[in-house]
Amino acid sequence: MRDKLKIVFFGTPEFATHILDGIVQSHHQVVGVVTVADKPAGRGRKLQESHVKQYAVGTGLRVLQPTNLKDENFIKELSGLEADLFVIVAFRMLPRVVWDMPEMGTFNLHASLLPQYRGAAPINWAVINQEKKSGVTTFFIDEKIDTGAMILQAECALEPMETAGSLYTKLMHLGRTLTLETIDLIAEGEASLTKQTNYDELKDAPKLTTENTKIDFSKPAQQVDAVVRGLNPFPIAKATLLDKNNILQVKIFETSIVNKPHNMIPGSIVVKNNEIMIACSDSFVLLEKLQLPNKKAMDAKSLLNGYSFSSDARFDLG
Template sequence: MNVLFMGTPDFAVPCLEALVQEGYAVKAVVTQPDKPKGRGHKMMAPPVKICAEKYGIEVLQPQSLREQALMPALLRFQPDVIVVVAYGKLLPKYILDFPRLGCINVHASLLPKYRGAGPIQWSIINGETQTGVTTMYMGEGLDTGDMIFKAETKIAPEETAGMLFERLSVMGASLLVETLKALENGTAPRVPQEDGVASYAPMVTKETGHIDWTRTADEILNLIRGTDPWPGCYTMLGDTVMKIIRASKTAQTGQPGQVLFADKRGLCVACGGGEAVVIDELQMQGGKRMSAVSYLNGHEIPCGIFLG
């Protein structure tokens, strides 16, 4: 079975590794172009490219897939199946129609819930207690194709998006191998999605992490977990950005956003619903991560002021 692999971030790497280790003929990898990162804007290769080069697999990085841009590669490699894992762009019809076994996607949710670019983060932000991975036949819609297999897992109460990301990436690799074996022997099912119960998980942005203190304590704690490690959860102390790394719920009441205490117990802020959270770990704009107590040892935050 000739495979063309399309993927970009860390999440896709275990899937590519699994294909190589299982002996599949990965003819080439298609990934996003290198991008500048960090303060020095140094060009950085996508994680999937780094992985592919480790195994000596040819890497293609087209700026666009439009106007038959990938057709020469498809004709050269003649893939029986195209595996897509977090590639980052919708595939045009000429790609979807090319392989005889179709284009197979590994998606980090239990479809049809959380279609879109941010399923892991939004499942935690929305307080879900269960999630998983789905393999599917790709169509022209956004994560709307027929499902093949699912693998489910519980979301732990303290689990962050980063932790869940790592677990689901490994689960996805195992499910992908199971899916390809079923495709090979003709036993892969086609289960249509119920559009009526579908939900959408848009791409997470920096603004996603901005706390609305009128939300309940549980909702704010979910936001902190769901935006860790990126983009991070934050509030404003005057004109200064305060990132919140870790917090806990406490039995205090006040007006939403009001600082109720700031001492050796931590930094307590009132939420909506007559609840409050204690900020245990934070990072002030331009500073390092530290415990709230350590920060308060050198900086005073008056009780009664409001965070925004």
């Protein structure tokens, strides 16, 4: 049992930064922060620091940015920090030589109710699949991805119009609290572990790709709308517009459901009263905000002020 633990934190995005700040504000000591190497981004290819690094530098924390997690120099430097515990939030898979290093182990905070939604994008897939609840789980790292013994879980409800962005914020705050509770339990020697049960139907959370972020308008409108919300604000749902001889990749930011039966071919476009409706398998979705190639994102009315759909224009079914 120890009152104050020395911790090394591993993470990259804003989600991780919020949890890191919670640990910094606690009575525990962050002796080092591991994050990704700076990467060139944007038109100028200027080196961009991760959100976690920006916070860590501003807070005066020691930062390590290995390109190879098995590099001898990195392992030596990490070992020299003499941490009691490693905490992982939104970081890549660690080799055993790293996660097996600290005396009190290495735990990860995952943004789902494990064992459901193991993988890279649990927040997005929970919204896309229209789950009624989600949550966060802390678990000790083992050789596989997101399969270790669970320490704590906390859950929250998904609202009917939840987006990946709004759920991200909910779980970020929930994760901050759960991480601190987990650290305290480990410090007190009172962490109770639960083995993950392999249910018959496990839902995965694979990495988002060009293929699995396309809208399929042959699905029911409710499912199409869930895809749009589950990919907002990142990476944004895509759809292919076939208009005359043009094939345009359109980003769709926001939709709403119009419960109106029809006998149209899915993907058909109805423009009326400065509104754009797309036929789905059962009813329609109204395009609230979209973006054509090389244009700004705008609402339907603004887009129609400068763009006219041909009579046979339609969206590809994905």
